[in-house]
Amino acid sequence: MSWSIFLPYLAVMAISTYLIRAVPFVLINKKLENKFVKSFLYYVPYTVLSAMTFPAILYGTNHILTAAAGFITAIIIAYRGKGLLIVAVGASAAVFVTELLYLFLG
């Protein structure tokens, strides 16, 4: 793709993405007092990450069962209080092993 075609797209994409982050970030300087808004924002990170993860995770690998294995493994390891990296590696390992099983048994 030529730069004259690519660069305008890149600019539109990057500026849109930047504005949606920077404008609210810079404009809001005071601590919010409204209880509903505060409570709403308290739940946002958890609800966003949950909605992003499920059900999309089930379709992130070659087979739904290997994805389920990774999903369940991640839940178990996280439930035991392990950190980000261990959960991520554990989930990947579970997918790797079950994908290998599919390869040899399926």
Added chain:
Amino acid sequence: MEDLELDYRRGLKDGIPIALGYFSVSTAFGLIAVDSGCTAVEALFISMFNVTSAGQFAGVTILASMGTYIEMALAQFLINARYALMAISLSQKINDKFRGVKRLALATFITDEIFAVAIGQDDEVSAAYYGGLSTLPWFGWAGGTFFGAVLGNIMPDILSTSLSIALYGMFIAIVVPPAKANFKVLIAVAIAIACSCILFYVPVFDGVSSGFAIIISAVIASAIGALLFPVDDEDGGDAA
């Protein structure tokens, strides 16, 4: 000054798992970008200046089909609207010195994972910590993209598939501990997942993009959570 350096280093360390997760995910992005007609350098530029997984995947699709600029802008606003929610949430979590130019400079690094780690801190977040936290993930995101675009083809599919789940593993690691400890969070998470499943599986909602589905689910679940279980300052209001 020592505190600044300490904060930055603490951020760097906390960013390592994010960087590893990003490297694997952006490797997949690099492959897709090249498939869509970008060169490796173009793919790298997209990742350097956007730092958003879902938005970039949608972006190269629009690029490949030579969509309009309006379409590109709307898609990014829609898919990335959750960052606005996170930016507001983060503005409540950071300390008084983290304002103005520092916010303009670090706003680019409001991503799902960097945000989640920052918001999970016990204390207020400084600009130095946020900068440290953002550094390695940014290099991981850009580096993985280039790696994927140039070398990804030699990686066996089974390996890249396994790594692609790493990002979700990180999300799960962030959500499970508070959901385990706090019944209110668990309910909000359950509602978000229920909404997300309805939007994904019920045919009527086929036209709803995945980015918009995330926004709808998060807004409904957070609003219900806030109505049913308002958060008091003493039980975690500081995280809001």
